[in-house]
Amino acid sequence: MRRAVVLTAGSWGTVFAKVLADAGTRVDLVARDGALVRAINERHVNPRYLPAVGLPERVRASTEPGPALATARLVVLAVPAQVLRPALAHWAPLTAPDAIYVSLMKGVEAGSTLRMSQVIAEVAQVPPERVAVVSGPNLAHEIAAEHPAATVVASTSARTAQLVQTACWTPYFRPYTSADVIGCELGGAVKNVIALAAGMLAGMGFGTNSEASLITRGLAETQRLGTALGAYPMTFAGLAGLGDLVATCGSTLSRNRTFGEKLGRGMTLGQVEAEQQQVAEGVRSCRPLLAMADQHGVAMPITRQVERVLYEGLPPLEAVKELMSREPGPEY
Numbered sequence: 110m111r112r113a114v115v116l117t118a119g120s121w122g123t124v125f126a127k128v129l130a131d132a133g134t135r136v137d138l139v140a141r142d143g144a145l146v147r148a149i150n151e152r153h154v155n156p157r158y159l160p161a162v163g164l165p166e167r168v169r170a171s172t173e174p175g176p177a178l179a180t181a182r183l184v185v186l187a188v189p190a191q192v193l194r195p196a197l198a199h200w201a202p203l204t205a206p207d208a209i210y211v212s213l214m215k216g217v218e219a220g221s222t223l224r225m226s227q228v229i230a231e232v233a234q235v236p237p238e239r240v241a242v243v244s245g246p247n248l249a250h251e252i253a254a255e256h257p258a259a260t261v262v263a264s265t266s267a268r269t270a271q272l273v274q275t276a277c278w279t280p281y282f283r284p285y286t287s288a289d290v291i292g293c294e295l296g297g298a299v300k301n302v303i304a305l306a307a308g309m310l311a312g313m314g315f316g317t318n319s320e321a322s323l324i325t326r327g328l329a330e331t332q333r334l335g336t337a338l339g340a341y342p343m344t345f346a347g348l349a350g351l352g353d354l355v356a357t358c359g360s361t362l363s364r365n366r367t368f369g370e371k372l373g374r375g376m377t378l379g380q381v382e383a384e385q386q387q388v389a390e391g392v393r394s395c396r397p398l399l400a401m402a403d404q405h406g407v408a409m410p411i412t413r414q415v416e417r418v419l420y421e422g423l424p425p426l427e428a429v430k431e432l433m434s435r436e437p438g439p440e441y
């Protein structure tokens with residue numbers, strides 16, 4: 110039987126472990142908390158992140174990644190983007206030499222501005238062909254409830270993408286392959302920033318036209334950055350682009366949208382961070398994304414305003430006014 114290790118048992122890691130197990134893979138799910146490990150092994154639930162979801166018996170939890178990493182073919186990484194580097198530096202030396210790394214993360218590393226697959230290749234010292242990225246409209250709680258959804262598995266190696274596709278294909282989860290790693294990763298990272306803005310609009314009481322305009326112009330700036338970095342333009346019309354943007358901006362299940370909504374109601378960055386337990390990747394990724402945009406001479410006006418709301422204390426309503434009063438121009 111195929112074997113995978115999932116690091117770690119947060120919300121998406123736990124649900125993806127279920128997906129892999131439902132697709133016939135034996136899964137070792139690593140958690141940092143012993144009580145969480147006992148609950149998963151004895152009661153088959155993750156009480157911290159998904160208390161109402163039964164996990165398959167094929168998912169076994171442990172606090173100790175070493176034994177599972179030594180033999181697993183797939184090493185699935187689901188930690189906040191900003192902790193990937195130190196966490197993987199610990200895990201990579203324990204990993205089987207022919208393992209394939211699968212990134213579930215939707216963020217960009219602050220400082221280096223590297224995408225997650227680049228951090229993996231650098232830290233684990235593996236060629237890009239041994240790395241795959243999974244990205245799409247995949248709100249963890251909906252996938253856990255087996256609501257049908259699709260996703261993209263991207264890798265520079267068609268063989269790697271197909272292997273991961275087979276490993277996570279279930280009656281409720283439909284993966285498509287892609288060779289566009291850059292586009293899939295940027296689609297996932299930028300949509301989190303746009304979802305912060307969508308939440309702000311909702312928090313300020315604006316309606317559907319505002320949200321649709323934001324999503325569409327958000328997609329335009331995502332595509333501008335992506336194509337400047339070598340992504341395929343069509344990726345942004347796909348599941349990892351428009352698909353994920355619509356899901357995340359429109360759902361109250363999204364942590365980024367929820368975070369933005371609180372900002373839109375007048376809370377400060379510090380106040381929202383103190384309240385929200387789970388990661389909202391857009392908060393830490395917006396600055397490195399802007400740095401990438403600046404490097405390539407790409408305009409990202411929405412991302413810029415989100416950054417100013419987060420880090421310069423610009424009131425969200427002022428941010429909207431400034432966006433709306435820019436000199437009008439052609440759509441393309």
Ligand SMILES: NC(=O)C1=CN([C@@H]2O[C@H](COP(=O)(O)OP(=O)(O)OC[C@H]3O[C@@H](n4cnc5c(N)ncnc54)[C@H](O)[C@@H]3O)[C@@H](O)[C@H]2O)C=CC1
Nearest residue numbers: 117118119120121122187188192196214215248249387388
């Ligand atoms: N939750 C969702 O619906 C989806 C999330 N993602 C992405 O997956 C990634 C992970 O997200 P979630 O699982 O939702 O986050 P989460 O906040 O629910 O869980 C984060 C996990 O990382 C662990 N962790 C935190 N710091 C760590 C460290 N220093 N070393 C080792 N482990 C550490 C936590 O213990 C927890 O298990 C993010 O990049 C997110 O954008 C992608 C698709 C869907």
Ligand SMILES: O=C(CO)COP(=O)(O)O
Nearest residue numbers: 245246247248363364365
């Ligand atoms: O990436 C996601 C859905 O595809 C989850 O979004 P949030 O991290 O905002 O919850």
